[in-house]
Amino acid sequence: MSVLQVSNLVKRFDNVLAVDDLSFSVSQGEIFGFLGGNGAGKTTTLRMVLDIIRPTSGSITVLGGAPDRRQANAIGFLPEERGLYSGMSAIDTIIYFGRLKGMSPGDARRRGMALLERFDLAGRAKSDIGDMSKGMAQKVQLATALVNDPQLLMLDEPFSGLDPVNQGLLEAEILSASQRGAAVIFSTHVMQHAERLCDRLLLLRKGRKRFEGTLEEARGQLPASLVAVSSSDLSDIAGVHSASAIGEASDGWQEYRVQLAPGIAPESILEHCSTSGIALRRWDERRASLHDIFVHMVGEEGSNNDE
Amino acid sequence: MMNNVLLVAKREIRQILAMKSFWLTLLILPVALALGPIFTSTLDDDEPSRVVMVDRSGGDVAAAIKARFMADDDRATLRRLSRYVQRYDLEEADPQAVWTQHDRWYTDADIATFRASGGVDSALEKIAAVKPDGVPEFEDDNPRYTFMPATSQLQGLQGEEFGQAAQALFDSDADDAPEMVVLIGENYPENPEIGLFSANQPNPVFVSGLQETLTGDLRTRLLASRGITGAEAAAIQSAVPAIAVSTPPPGGGAREALLVRSIVPLALAYILMMSLMLTGSWMLQGSVEERSNKLLESLLACIRPEELMYGKLLGGLAVGLLMILVWGGCAGIAAYATQGVISDLIRPALEPVSSPGIILAILYFFIAGYILISAMFVAIGAMVDSMSEAQGYLMPVILGLLLPITFLIQAILAGKDSMLIDLLTWIPLWTPFAVLARLGLGIETWVMIAAGALLAVAILVEMIFIGRLFRASLLTTGQKPTLKRVLERFRAQPQ
Numbered sequence: 001m002s003v004l005q006v007s008n009l010v011k012r013f014d015n016v017l018a019v020d021d022l023s024f025s026v027s028q029g030e031i032f033g034f035l036g037g038n039g040a041g042k043t044t045t046l047r048m049v050l051d052i053i054r055p056t057s058g059s060i061t062v063l064g065g066a067p068d069r070r071q072a073n074a075i076g077f078l079p080e081e082r083g084l085y086s087g088m089s090a091i092d093t094i095i096y097f098g099r100l101k102g103m104s105p106g107d108a109r110r111r112g113m114a115l116l117e118r119f120d121l122a123g124r125a126k127s128d129i130g131d132m133s134k135g136m137a138q139k140v141q142l143a144t145a146l147v148n149d150p151q152l153l154m155l156d157e158p159f160s161g162l163d164p165v166n167q168g169l170l171e172a173e174i175l176s177a178s179q180r181g182a183a184v185i186f187s188t189h190v191m192q193h194a195e196r197l198c199d200r201l202l203l204l205r206k207g208r209k210r211f212e213g214t215l216e217e218a219r220g221q222l223p224a225s226l227v228a229v230s231s232s233d234l235s236d237i238a239g240v241h242s243a244s245a246i247g248e249a250s251d252g253w254q255e256y257r258v259q260l261a262p263g264i265a266p267e268s269i270l271e272h273c274s275t276s277g278i279a280l281r282r283w284d285e286r287r288a289s290l291h292d293i294f295v296h297m298v299g300e301e302g303s304n305n306d307e
Numbered sequence: 308m309m310n311n312v313l314l315v316a317k318r319e320i321r322q323i324l325a326m327k328s329f330w331l332t333l334l335i336l337p338v339a340l341a342l343g344p345i346f347t348s349t350l351d352d353d354e355p356s357r358v359v360m361v362d363r364s365g366g367d368v369a370a371a372i373k374a375r376f377m378a379d380d381d382r383a384t385l386r387r388l389s390r391y392v393q394r395y396d397l398e399e400a401d402p403q404a405v406w407t408q409h410d411r412w413y414t415d416a417d418i419a420t421f422r423a424s425g426g427v428d429s430a431l432e433k434i435a436a437v438k439p440d441g442v443p444e445f446e447d448d449n450p451r452y453t454f455m456p457a458t459s460q461l462q463g464l465q466g467e468e469f470g471q472a473a474q475a476l477f478d479s480d481a482d483d484a485p486e487m488v489v490l491i492g493e494n495y496p497e498n499p500e501i502g503l504f505s506a507n508q509p510n511p512v513f514v515s516g517l518q519e520t521l522t523g524d525l526r527t528r529l530l531a532s533r534g535i536t537g538a539e540a541a542a543i544q545s546a547v548p549a550i551a552v553s554t555p556p557p558g559g560g561a562r563e564a565l566l567v568r569s570i571v572p573l574a575l576a577y578i579l580m581m582s583l584m585l586t587g588s589w590m591l592q593g594s595v596e597e598r599s600n601k602l603l604e605s606l607l608a609c610i611r612p613e614e615l616m617y618g619k620l621l622g623g624l625a626v627g628l629l630m631i632l633v634w635g636g637c638a639g640i641a642a643y644a645t646q647g648v649i650s651d652l653i654r655p656a657l658e659p660v661s662s663p664g665i666i667l668a669i670l671y672f673f674i675a676g677y678i679l680i681s682a683m684f685v686a687i688g689a690m691v692d693s694m695s696e697a698q699g700y701l702m703p704v705i706l707g708l709l710l711p712i713t714f715l716i717q718a719i720l721a722g723k724d725s726m727l728i729d730l731l732t733w734i735p736l737w738t739p740f741a742v743l744a745r746l747g748l749g750i751e752t753w754v755m756i757a758a759g760a761l762l763a764v765a766i767l768v769e770m771i772f773i774g775r776l777f778r779a780s781l782l783t784t785g786q787k788p789t790l791k792r793v794l795e796r797f798r799a800q801p802q
């Protein structure tokens with residue numbers, strides 16, 4: 001069942017086309033990565049799903065209806081820019097957000113305490129946020145997003161600014177939310193997390209979708225490359241874009257760096273070699289990292305790997 | 308929807324109640340009110356002095372002394388009554404009465420006439436018949452001395468023992484312990500020595516009254532012993548000059564009456580302004596915190612901007628009403644505790660604001676004023692990123708708001724119907740202040756209703772525009788709110 005369905009979404013600010021004809025959908029239990037560089041339109045899209053801003057055109061169906069605060073009760077949201085009331089205690093903050101999301105005071109408190117327990121913060125439940133370290137406050141903020149056991153969890157750049165311990169904790173929470181059936185969307189411009197977590201991902205560039213699919217499908221987008229050692233020239237094979245020799249041949253065996261044509265799987269070339277009697281001594285496929293795919297599709301200027 | 312508004316309001320209230328400055332300002336007024344009565348009750352002791360007379364010479368002398376002091380009290384009453392009548396132009400109550408003659412020092416004969424015509428009670432009856440509304444009641448002072456009978460124990464004592472017994476009376480804790488004991492010996496007037504025992508330094512007015520009375524008595528007896536008949540002697544004694552008194556009448560009575568009526572209305576307008584400025588700045592601190600702490604997006608994911616705005620307004624209003632409740636309660640307690648001293652002042656002051664209709668109107672204009680003005684603070688809070696930036700926008704708003712209000716209060720203190728008062732009544736921004744402040748002067752019902760309706764319309768329009776501004780401003784950061792941007796946001800549709 002699809003929890004979120006976005007079709008032909010457009011958002012234009014005065015002179016900026018922030019989101020340009022974007023369509024995608026996310027289903028129950030799925031972890032969906034929303035990738036793109038700074039200014040790609042990730043935050044703007046998430047805000048439209050939350051009805052914080054309205055689309056210029058296009059439609060959004062979230063949890064079966066148009067975006068509306070009534071769905072807030074089933075949504076958890078962690079904004080990109082984070083902060084809480086410094087004069088409020090951790091548990092009161094969580095209860096406040098729980099109640100804004102339609103929970104009863106008792107439920108919000110129980111659930112809030114359970115989350116603090118899980119985050120190792122039960123002892124600090126009554127401490128003011130202002131007296132806590134940044135890492136603790138981040139955990140409290142994550143708890144405000146999770147307090148209502150959301151069916152749709154949306155996290156905007158959730159890993160940025162997190163220390164490694166909290167990054168691990170966040171990954172665990174994302175996995176456990178998806179295991180209990182929630183759809184999770186998180187935006188990021190750091191690819192490692194997406195690579196580890198995402199069932200599916202969407203690549204955005206200047207508001208336009210460049211790719212949507214699984215990690216494997218994404219890899220398929222990138223022309224495969226491999227290193228092979230063969231006795232015959234590999235550059236003549238159909239489907240091979242280029243095969244450049246590396247170093248001198250020895251005993252008739254030559255090492256090649258092989259670049260396949262787009263859409264060609266390395267296995268099909270390997271099969272072709274064995275059926276047509278081309279001798280091979282080595283066949284090393286190079287798996288593209290998400291970062292490579294990202295740079296390939298979005299361009300180096302869109303990637304930002306400084307974190 | 309309502310639920311979220313209430314949640315936001317509750318959080319806002321909790322945040323303000325957690326501020327030290329809130330409690331400080333809340334308590335300043337009651338503390339001032341509590342200190343007031345302490346001063347007045349120590350400064351102005353109004354109890355009459357209790358005097359015990361022991362007359363062993365037959366009793367005539369004591370009677371003469373009592374008569375003398377009662378005459379003094381009556382003269383004082385007559386003078387005060389005369390001033391009162393003159394101040395409020397009440398001569399028509401009885402143009403022939405002594406208390407409508409303001410040009411002289413009242414003689415014993417005048418006092419006798421005054422008593423014969425029924426004294427202060429009958430005078431007040433006549434005055435009540437002509438007294439216009441709003442003129443305060445005449446306040447009669449207590450007599451300065453009360454005379455108590457001597458205890459039989461004191462009657463029997465002589466010399467040193469008498470003095471010790473008198474001292475023991477002074478030192479007793481009884482409520483009616485005398486403050487002075489006067490002893491007239493049995494050999495008076497042959498031995499004209501009078502004993503005056505006093506708990507404190509004797510009051511010079513009392514001593515000179517005593518001395519004058521006894522001097523007169525001694526002289527009459529002396530004259531009689533020289534062959535001058537009692538009637539002639541009395542005539543000689545009573546030959547006193549008639550002193551014509553000429554002072555300007557006490558300042559405009561009507562104006563003073565209006566001032567008394569305007570005390571509470573002006574206080575209401577002032578309190579509205581004060582509590583608005585206070586809660587406004589507290590609300591502003593809250594909004595600035597939400598912006599600078601990047602809280603808004605989390606909130607907006609759960610609630611509509613309108614809910615956030617209304618919640619803030621409601622929270623501010625609740626805090627304002629709480630402050631006024633506490634202040635009003637303290638004023639009430641103070642009035643009750645100091646009944647005698649203040650209540651006579653408060654009664655005429657409360658009179659113009661005590662009908663149910665007026666109370667409803669006060670409540671309406673108070674709440675409407677609160678919403679109208681605090682919405683502006685909320686709007687400023689939505690646009691600025693720091694408290695210091697907020698100050699820059701607050702100054703012009705506060706000055707623009709306050710200056711006309713100070714002129715308004717001055718105009719009302721001057722007691723004149725002025726253009727300004729009328730004008731401000733009809734400009735919604737100042738309507739609440741003007742209407743509240745005018746309640747003492749008197750304001751036509753239709754003006755109140757029409758201005759109130761105009762105010763309601765203004766608030767509706769304001770909510771629409773400030774709502775847009777609020778929504779459009781929430782997620783903008785680092786943009787200086789120039790006038791151009793503000794106008795753009797006023798026009799902004801939900802985006």
Ligand SMILES: Nc1ncnc2c1ncn2[C@@H]1O[C@H](COP(=O)(O)OP(=O)(O)O)[C@@H](O)[C@H]1O
Pocket residue numbers: 013014016017018036037038039040041042043044045782
């Ligand atoms: N309120 C706004 N007004 C004008 N332009 C905006 C506004 N919000 C975002 N933008 C623009 O829209 C584009 C997309 O921004 P954003 O969604 O924040 O990107 P991302 O979250 O992917 O970094 C950017 O060019 C940004 O400048």
Ligand SMILES: [Mg+2]
Pocket residue numbers: 039042043044080156157
């Ligand atoms: Mg962003």
